[in-house]
Amino acid sequence: MNNQNHNKKDGLSRRQMLKLLGASALTYGLLGASTKAFSNTAPHIVIVGGGIGGAAAAKYLRLLNAEVKITVIEPNSQYIFCPGSNEVIPGWVTLEDLMVTYTTLKTRYKVNVIHDKATTIDYDKKQVKLEKGDVLSYHKLIVSPGPTHGYHAIEGFSKELADGDFPAAYDAGRQTMNLRNQILAMKKGGTVIIAPPENDYRCPPAPYERASFVAAMLKENNPTGKILILDAKDEFVLSNNYIPYWEKTFGYGTDNSMIEWVQKKKGGEVVKLDASNHAVVTADGQTHKGDVINIIPPEAAGQFALKNDLADDRWCPVEFQDFSSTRHKDVYVIGDSVDGSPMPKTGYIASNQARVVVQAINDELHGREVGTPFIVNDCVAMAGHDYGMALSTTFRYAGKGERLKDLYYVQGLETNPAKQLIRQQVAENWQRTFRKDIFE
Amino acid sequence: MKKFLLSFLLIISSLVFFNVQASDDIIGGLTLEENFQLAKKFPMPSPWLLAAQCSACHGTLGAEYNEIIPPLAGMNKEEFIERMQEYKTGEANDFIVMGIITQPITDEEIIAMAEFFAEQKPVPWSKEKGHKDVVVPEWAKMEVNKHDKGVE
Structure with missing residues (x-):
């Protein structure tokens, strides 16, 4: 579906892509991930931003594809999860609890993490320039810079x-x-x-x-x-x-x-x-x-996205089948920077957008039709350490040029103390599991 | 561990003894019928993508152990379908997420997810913090203010 349109705007034809990928490059599981250096002809997927969206994209792309070269550009050597950080204010959790490094991404998932700041994209040459002077060529670029705080x-x-x-x-x-x-x-x-x-x-x-x-x-x-x-x-x-x-x-x-x-x-x-x-x-x-x-x-798309002409005004428009930018080809935008309404801006959503993007990129690399997106969001929030709540939404594809369509359910007031507590426990459980899902 | 076990038992007993309260829940966006029409109009999302949507709560491709939210990887296909259908039809409706999130998922999608998860190897992940190389800066150091959760 929409495959012809989709390929039209790609810089590489499907045939070129397949050639780059190599005949033996069938998807296999992580256990098949080679320890050898990636082939010079392996497609290079560059990800700008090592937050939830960027890290999820890197990890899940590797789960799908052992052969591609994956590079994440992230200035910080450690990441502090935002989900759960309100709990730091009363001291119910520590910032240390929310801190992760990029070590697992590098060693277990064979992702090249460059601790530098991406500055500009050369769309013609398909290159990203970094602050310290490096220039990276990409086949596909995933942009996940988080928001600009205005x-x-x-x-x-x-x-x-x-x-x-x-x-x-x-x-x-x-x-x-x-x-x-x-x-x-x-x-x-x-x-x-x-x-x-x-x-x-x-x-x-x-x-x-x-x-x-x-x-x-x-x-x-x-x-x-x-x-x-x-x-x-x-x-x-x-x-x-x-x-x-x-x-x-x-x-x-x-x-x-x-x-x-x-x-x-x-x-x-x-x-x-x-x-x-x-x-x-x-x-x-x-x-x-x-x-x-x-x-x-108030917020807007991340500085990197704004400076590189990926935003219309405040947010970055995308085609929702694969989150490809409607402004520049071979570039995908995920996370808080996306003009994604009715999707809210959550880490949960960013991670699930990442899964849609990497599947689409992998489909394309293998010459398959790009699949239909489907996105789930669960906002788990707390009112106190004895009260949790959840808002659940599913987002379905509604066709080319259309926004995803939501079906949402906001839980009402829970008066049963046992159920309040269980919801709170689940919210805490989710934060732990989520951190592991993205970074381990 | 004890705490999680107790919480899990609480969930189970709650499912049995409490009724779902839906008085001031807010439902919006598509109707279920419109949702299923869209699902019919376009090809089904891949089993991998459907299953990956569960990762954020159930661990990577359903593999997380040792938590209140149970793992899905390696689950028997029929059992998965039965549980999902029970949530979907309200027979085993719960009050957290599953009774809600299953509503818009089609029967075909449930079967595809069941087949996918049945093929995944369950990986017992440690509850231990995996990032031992975190360097805590001086400004970030603090004491935990442990609250009484009432279940320990």
């Missing part, structure tokens, strides 16, 4: 301030730790401002999960402390679980509530950070002082 969309805010006294903490790392330490050190009865961004952004329930965890933290250490959620939206996913949980646990809706949530239409949207006065200004002109200020800025 600090400058908020007047007075910047990456420097986020790295300093105003952590956004929306990539797991030093800012996460800084936010934790600020909340622990906050004066008695102080206020934590959390400002979630407009849609779309990575992990939609995360700001509200974070508010829940911070409330639990305050309840333990600073019971007169408050959380003020100043929102750039009027609603949020899983609010059918969070709001009742907040009512029951933190007095939400009463005068003594630990959490106050201000919707955009009620003046919640933060437009300015007044760093010197430790305050934010909302769209209606009101100033809110905060002892801890956590602005989560």
Whole structure:
């Protein structure tokens, strides 16, 4: 299906591809992965970004194909998982728990990992340039750079301030730790401002999960402390679980509530950070002082994708059968940078998009028709260490040029404590299994 | 290990004793009927891709052991089909994911997944942290605030 169209835009004909692949290159399992150096004529698949999307693409491509040469370009020598990083704030898990290296990818899956930053793509020569000067030729390029955090969309805010006294903490790392330490050190009865961004952004329930965890933290250490959620939206996913949980646990809706949530239409949207006065200004002109200020800025496709003309405006358009860029041939975009609605931007989705892409590339290498995509997303979120929830969605292919079609199911409020706890345990279980699935 | 065993028993007993509560669940997007029409219109996704969609929870191609979420690799074909159909028809509906995620999957897709998983070798993965070469920077060092999960 769509195979003719698909091949038309490929730089290499199917015959050339097969020739490159070699006659003996049938797919076989990982046990068949050779320890010998990859043949000079082996197709070279280059992956920009070693996060969840990029690492999943590398590993799963190797599971499908023992012969191709796979290179991941990633500046950091270690990766810190974002799923689970809200739990670092109250100290329920450590950042160390979320840290992985690229060693397994290199040794077990024979992936070449270059710790450098990809800068530019030469689409004519099919080459990627790296900051330190290397130039890599690719047959297929998978781009998975994560999002750009648009600090400058908020007047007075910047990456420097986020790295300093105003952590956004929306990539797991030093800012996460800084936010934790600020909340622990906050004066008695102080206020934590959390400002979630407009849609779309990575992990939609995360700001509200974070508010829940911070409330639990305050309840333990600073019971007169408050959380003020100043929102750039009027609603949020899983609010059918969070709001009742907040009512029951933190007095939400009463005068003594630990959490106050201000919707955009009620003046919640933060437009300015007044760093010197430790305050934010909302769209209606009101100033809110905060002892801890956590602005989560709006997002766009990753810098690498934006600079290399892969985005239309804010996100990267793709053909959903194989996530090939509609702007440049032989390039695929996955993860948070994709204009993928109705798919949310989650690590789970990024990993499953990666599986679609590597199957499509492998099909093409073998001269087969590219298969039909099918994607599952399970958002498992927590409200506390006694309450978990899930949102499950399946995405089906709806034809060339069409977006994938979703069928979603958001679980309602769970009142049975045993079931609440089991859902929470499953959420924790999932995080562990997911880290192993991508990096081991 | 004990904790996981207990949790697993809790799940099993919950399936038996509790009814699924669906009062304020939110369902949207395609209807099931539209979903099955789309499934019919295009070729079936490959068994590998269908099975790979399970990896994020059940481990790589269903191979994860030692956790609450059970492994799928090496599962008997008939048993897999039976379990999936029980979830799908609501006979063994649960309240986490499977009772939901099975709804839009076609019978043909379930059979294809069953055949795929039956051929996979179950790999007992260790629960131990695999990345022993992680270097924890000074700024990232912290104490765990262990909470009482109530099941230990």
